[in-house]
Amino acid sequence: MPETPLGAFLRARRARLVPADAGLPTAGHRRTPGLRREEVAARAGISADYYARLEQGRQRVPTGPVLDGLAEALQLAGPERAYLHRLAARHGRPAPPPAEPPALPATTLALLDTLDAAPAFVTGPTFDLLAWNRPAALLMAGPERRPPHERNLLWQVFCCPYRDRSQGNVAADGSIGADLVASLRAHHADRPRDRALLALVHRLSADSPVFAALWDHHRAAPPRPGRLHVRHPDLAADVLDYTVLPLPEEGRHVFAFLAPPDSPTRHAFAAARHAGPGPRPGAAPDPASGRTPV
Known part of the structure; x- marks a missing residue:
């Protein structure tokens, strides 16, 4: 499946968190930076398979409570929480045609x-x-x-x-x-x-x-x-x-x-x-x- 903007955002934000930021133990070897998918899923209250489908663009638009759970799990600030909701609203929908910009007043x-x-x-x-x-x-x-x-x-x-x-x-x-x-x-x-x-x-x-x-x-x-x-x-x-x-x-x-x-x-x-x-x-x-x- 091609990368989606929603999946790319979730993956990027997951990679920027470290276990200590999420209150998780830091011992043990990690093959990739950031949190694991199953760790984000657990913090958001969803299944690891569901979260993996979101990152991979194989899942339909998540509900508002799921998005709020993801925002908490990924420690998103206010503007990025709003951005997550906007990405989800556009997920799978065609972009609106560009409008002619108005002249400067x-x-x-x-x-x-x-x-x-x-x-x-x-x-x-x-x-x-x-x-x-x-x-x-x-x-x-x-x-x-x-x-x-x-x-x-x-x-x-x-x-x-x-x-x-x-x-x-x-x-x-x-x-x-x-x-x-x-x-x-x-x-x-x-x-x-x-x-x-x-x-x-x-x-x-x-x-x-x-x-x-x-x-x-x-x-x-x-x-x-x-x-x-x-x-x-x-x-x-x-x-x-x-x-x-x-x-x-x-x-x-x-x-x-x-x-x-x-x-x-x-x-x-x-x-x-x-x-x-x-x-x-x-x-x-x-x-x-x-x-x-x-």
Whole structure:
């Protein structure tokens, strides 16, 4: 049977637990990392055969109480518990056809314009850059000059030429890269067969072994505030705190990056704001390619 998203998630989360985490004895040889199937099944209150069929994609959609038992057995946090339920709801069902995304509201562009001393941009469900203000254009070295596949926050973090100088952005826990991958996983639950999404994952995995490893962790969570490590020839800051604001349209967020008050970097962003027009929506590709320092 082909691997299913539900089975892959259960197997990945089982492999990340150690017996001590589950209150089990640690003595004896184990051929594989993590808990055994029968141990998870016992903790979830189901048979080992039933659990094996779930991992192998041979079992129909489990009931809510079974999913709650699995969430407890695998020690899933709130967002990952919700992700498990969403995966099960989609198990065996065709993905809905992609909908035409709505245009960015004028109020969203106005919000970007008001952040005159902070780089800010809007991302879609797969973290394509949909619009940005002038400070963000400075931070990302002119995203309008690059081809469409590079106007993506995941590409910026994992695949840009400067990524090796910013390893703090791709740490396995607590980094912007790990959080973005977890958010992409959460989106994947509703579209496990979305060709564009799968193509993005394939391209990023081929270009970045770090992305591929984080994707295989199967962590799922919404975007959250954090820190961006910066290597930029025109900015003095090494680290920028950022916040994430969800927008009413599904899967869209505003990322805003905050430089310390009265710092040279804050003044550089303010100068960039007054050097050109207001917020710029995602533009058509230009043959010229700009640098990507972050």
